[in-house]
Amino acid sequence: MQLRFGIRKKLLLPLLLGQAVIICVLLFIWQPNQLEKAKQDFIQDQTNILKTLNPSIIQNMLANDLAELHTIFENSQIIHQNEWRYIQLNDPDHKQLYPIFSSKPKDTNTLLKIKITIEENDEVFGYITLHTDWKGAKNKELKNIYQLSIFSIFLFVIIAAFSFILQTSWIFTPITKLKNITSQISKGNYTTTFPDINSNDEIGELSQTFKLMHENIKAYQNNLQGTLNVLENEGKRLRAILDTTPDAIITLNKLGIIQSFNHGAENIFEYNSDEIIGLSIKILMPQDFANSHDHYMENFKNNGESFVVGKNRELFGKKKNGNEFPIDVVFNVKEINNELLFTGVIRDITERKKIDRLKDEFVATVSHELRTPLTAIKGSLDLITKGFNLKLPEQAATMLDVANRNVERLLTLINSILNVSKLESGEVNFMLEPFEIKPFIQNTIELNQEYAKKYSTTFKCTWCHDNIMITADIDRLEQVMSNLLSNAAKYSPKDIPVEISTSIDNGILRVSVKDFGPGIPEDFQDTLFEKFTQSDSGDTREVGGTGLGLSISKMIIENLGGRIGFETSIGKGTTFYFELPINKEK
Amino acid sequence: MNKKIPLFFLFLISSLFSISVQAEKKRTYTIGIVPQFEIRHIRKIWNPILNEIEKNTGIKLKLIGSPTIPDFENEFNAGKFDFAYMNPYHILLAKDSQGYIPLVRDNGRKLHGILVVRQDSGINSVKDLNGKKIAFPAPNALGASLLMRANLTNDYKVKFKPIYVKTHSSVYLNVVVKQTSAGGGVQKTLNQQRDNIKGALKILHKTPSVAPHPLAAHPRVSAEVREQIKNTFLALGENVIGRSLLAKVPMKKIGEAKMSDYTPLKKFNLEKFYVK
Numbered sequence A: 001m002q003l004r005f006g007i008r009k010k011l012l013l014p015l016l017l018g019q020a021v022i023i024c025v026l027l028f029i030w031q032p033n034q035l036e037k038a039k040q041d042f043i044q045d046q047t048n049i050l051k052t053l054n055p056s057i058i059q060n061m062l063a064n065d066l067a068e069l070h071t072i073f074e075n076s077q078i079i080h081q082n083e084w085r086y087i088q089l090n091d092p093d094h095k096q097l098y099p100i101f102s103s104k105p106k107d108t109n110t111l112l113k114i115k116i117t118i119e120e121n122d123e124v125f126g127y128i129t130l131h132t133d134w135k136g137a138k139n140k141e142l143k144n145i146y147q148l149s150i151f152s153i154f155l156f157v158i159i160a161a162f163s164f165i166l167q168t169s170w171i172f173t174p175i176t177k178l179k180n181i182t183s184q185i186s187k188g189n190y191t192t193t194f195p196d197i198n199s200n201d202e203i204g205e206l207s208q209t210f211k212l213m214h215e216n217i218k219a220y221q222n223n224l225q226g227t228l229n230v231l232e233n234e235g236k237r238l239r240a241i242l243d244t245t246p247d248a249i250i251t252l253n254k255l256g257i258i259q260s261f262n263h264g265a266e267n268i269f270e271y272n273s274d275e276i277i278g279l280s281i282k283i284l285m286p287q288d289f290a291n292s293h294d295h296y297m298e299n300f301k302n303n304g305e306s307f308v309v310g311k312n313r314e315l316f317g318k319k320k321n322g323n324e325f326p327i328d329v330v331f332n333v334k335e336i337n338n339e340l341l342f343t344g345v346i347r348d349i350t351e352r353k354k355i356d357r358l359k360d361e362f363v364a365t366v367s368h369e370l371r372t373p374l375t376a377i378k379g380s381l382d383l384i385t386k387g388f389n390l391k392l393p394e395q396a397a398t399m400l401d402v403a404n405r406n407v408e409r410l411l412t413l414i415n416s417i418l419n420v421s422k423l424e425s426g427e428v429n430f431m432l433e434p435f436e437i438k439p440f441i442q443n444t445i446e447l448n449q450e451y452a453k454k455y456s457t458t459f460k461c462t463w464c465h466d467n468i469m470i471t472a473d474i475d476r477l478e479q480v481m482s483n484l485l486s487n488a489a490k491y492s493p494k495d496i497p498v499e500i501s502t503s504i505d506n507g508i509l510r511v512s513v514k515d516f517g518p519g520i521p522e523d524f525q526d527t528l529f530e531k532f533t534q535s536d537s538g539d540t541r542e543v544g545g546t547g548l549g550l551s552i553s554k555m556i557i558e559n560l561g562g563r564i565g566f567e568t569s570i571g572k573g574t575t576f577y578f579e580l581p582i583n584k585e586k
Numbered sequence B: 001m002n003k004k005i006p007l008f009f010l011f012l013i014s015s016l017f018s019i020s021v022q023a024e025k026k027r028t029y030t031i032g033i034v035p036q037f038e039i040r041h042i043r044k045i046w047n048p049i050l051n052e053i054e055k056n057t058g059i060k061l062k063l064i065g066s067p068t069i070p071d072f073e074n075e076f077n078a079g080k081f082d083f084a085y086m087n088p089y090h091i092l093l094a095k096d097s098q099g100y101i102p103l104v105r106d107n108g109r110k111l112h113g114i115l116v117v118r119q120d121s122g123i124n125s126v127k128d129l130n131g132k133k134i135a136f137p138a139p140n141a142l143g144a145s146l147l148m149r150a151n152l153t154n155d156y157k158v159k160f161k162p163i164y165v166k167t168h169s170s171v172y173l174n175v176v177v178k179q180t181s182a183g184g185g186v187q188k189t190l191n192q193q194r195d196n197i198k199g200a201l202k203i204l205h206k207t208p209s210v211a212p213h214p215l216a217a218h219p220r221v222s223a224e225v226r227e228q229i230k231n232t233f234l235a236l237g238e239n240v241i242g243r244s245l246l247a248k249v250p251m252k253k254i255g256e257a258k259m260s261d262y263t264p265l266k267k268f269n270l271e272k273f274y275v276k
Helices: A007-062 A066-079 A135-186 A202-244 A263-269 A287-303 A350-387 A394-425 A437-454 A474-491 A549-559 B004-025 B039-057 B069-077 B088-097 B142-156 B168-176 B187-192 B195-200 B223-236 B240-247 B263-268
Strands: A084-090 A096-098 A111-120 A123-133 A248-252 A258-261 A313-318 A324-336 A339-348 A433-436 A459-463 A469-472 A498-505 A508-515 A563-569 A573-581 B028-033 B060-064 B083-085 B101-106 B113-118 B133-136 B161-164 B182-186 B201-206 B214-217 B254-256
Touching (some): A007 A066, A007 A111, A066 A096, A066 B168, A135 A202, A248 A263, A263 A313, A263 A339, A324 A350, A437 A459, A437 A474, A437 A498, A437 A508, A469 A474, A469 A573, A474 A498, A474 A549, A474 A573, A549 A573, B028 B039, B028 B069, B039 B060, B088 B214, B113 B168, B133 B142, B142 B161, B142 B182, B142 B263, B168 B195, B168 B201, B214 B223, B223 B240, B223 B254
Parallel strands (some): B028 B060, B028 B083, B133 B161
Antiparallel strands (some): A084 A123, A248 A258, A324 A339, A508 A573, A563 A573, B083 B214, B101 B214
């Protein structure tokens, strides 16, 4: 088991160490020093005593008064009998003068030998050797030392105990409080009241910081709970929206694995969300499209190109029972937490397709049925006015001309409707071939110049690039070009030419047709390419036309892989353009 | 307090009165003692004796101390003392200078000097001391020094180097510690030494004996008083208390002293050895 040293023990440890150090210092340094000092003091005292004898010793030595000397020494020995064990006097020739008969005592460990020279004015009179026992002084000193040691240790114990109590109350108690409260907080009990630790030091600051942290966490927790509630409600709301929308809304990860599947999706594809979440989206596709799915995903990952992302596509889906059906699909991609999330909105367009098909069939049938009698009428009218070379009354001739023009107009309208119908039903085959753009434009201008004259304007090529090749169905493109030119002529002011030009940007050719007419009112701009749309759809149709031209042109250009558009400014004019990719090699 | 003052005056007046009455009876004489010991010791010995004399005779003897023996000699030669206790050689000098008359002396003993050597010194004859150092207490100490030096020089023709060591004890110690080869003393002081000192020494030689110290009187003191004093001293020797007092002087057996007791000293030619 690992030994655990609590803070209280850690606080106690230096005090104990200090105690040990003090005891060691007292025992091994201070006591020997004190003893040695006492010994030296004792020796000094004894030496001083001997020195006080010096004058009388010298005097009596000079007088050869050995008796007096003996008396002095004997008296001194009596006075100092506690210490002096033996004293010896020698003359300068080291002859022993005192004592005569007594012998030296045995050495003991407290016996000190002090030898002094009796001298005055550099004249030596003799030597005193004193054997003195400092046992008494030593014991007295030891007693002092022990008393002081015990007192010091006792004092330190008191100080240590006092320090320990203070440390406990200053450090341990508040830290324990902090520990208990933080332990509760760490268990998630944020409602605990934080205790007040009013110490004016680092622990107090720590406690205040903890308190602040605790309050912040509490506030954060409350905020978080609020946010969670909001999010939960928002989630419920979104879930409700998702579940009530008839469209299928499916989310996929970057591998095409289904992450979510709403009620609409369940209805459309007849799968339960439980059984399909976690499977690949390919399960919802017909086999041929499923085969190319991986390729599309790879493409998207590598260069961001996608068949369905950001675009409405009409494709086919596959129900659980294997039935295929037309769908309208648009996918959007979002990066959430560094993961790509694809959200697809899928609509079952089986019904719409059915209606469209019925409509197209109806239009084709009706147009066909209308055109046949109209062609017969026109042939008859042509024969009457030109073929039989008849002299008709002027009134009749005028009536016939009106009839002829209206028949032509009806035929044009029916042809256009048939055109649109064919294009929409995909019945039109495009004959793609490469050709140079400049001769094409010049030729188209020439063909339509007569039409321009009808509106007192001309077509003028302001800038056409040489040697630019494109690949397209040249007849269909001529149809587009003629449509744009005729529109421009219709809206161009008199005697101001319509300008035709080309420009190239990033491998894309743009052909622009610019008129300086009134411009397109904002209300019409959005629906301009829809069928039967004209900017002056009011009662006074000055310009004439079927209202299908731009719609047909858009369908053709998009079928050729290009784009059609316009820029307009009210009162200044309009530029229609179409864009097609340039052939990479001539 | 006020009551005490008249009492004190009464006492003072009565005291003065009694002194004036006695002064008519008594006469005060001076007495000098040879300073062989320190003055306090001398007073301790002599004051009880002088008190006894005064008690018996009504004669007051006032002790006059002399710091040193030479001072004492100068003083008796000048006739300063009415009475004087002096050594045998002094009486010869005092007789010549002032005519001092010996009254009493110790008749129980004779004074002679002794010469001691260490037992283990190997010295067996006075002759062996030729050229050696000999310790003496002081130059003029009669038996230990004057007589001995005169005796060795005059009678044995020994040439020696005298070392004066102040006291008899010092003499013996100097011999024991071999500072000197021999030492001059007297039997009495040798006897007073510790046994180990005595045991370490042996007596090599003794001087001829002389009469011990006399108490002498100046001739100006009337014969009547002289007689009175002499008799009183002799009377002290008759009782136990008196004898014990005199024994400290020392006088073991007090008796009459005559000048003729001291004339034999003259032949020693002590003046040659006397150091002034």
